[in-house]
Amino acid sequence: MVKAxxxxxxxxxxxxxxKTASITGTFLVATTTSITGNASxxxxxxxxLLAVALVxxxxxxxxxxxxxxx
Numbered sequence: 001m002v003k004a005x006x007x008x009x010x011x012x013x014x015x016x017x018x019k020t021a022s023i024t025g026t027f028l029v030a031t032t033t034s035i036t037g038n039a040s041x042x043x044x045x046x047x048x049l050l051a052v053a054l055v056x057x058x059x060x061x062x063x064x065x066x067x068x069x070x
Contacts, residue, residue, distance in 0.1 A: 025049075 025046060033042030 028045050028049065029042040032045040033039050036042070
């Protein structure tokens with residue numbers, strides 16, 4: 001039997017990551033907004049965070065090419 005994975009499933013390995021991301025994103029927006037006094041800059045901080053994540057994603061090596069050589 002195949003078990004379906006849901007976001008609220010405690011056995012999901014990404015459960016902690018999802019909760020951490022939601023808390024970190026909220027904290028980042030709130031902190032940036034309170035420091036600058038501008039809500040638009042608070043939302044912009046999330047866009048900058050996503051751009052940094054995209055850079056890290058693009059720098060990753062493709063695991064399928066590594067296994068084909070081995």
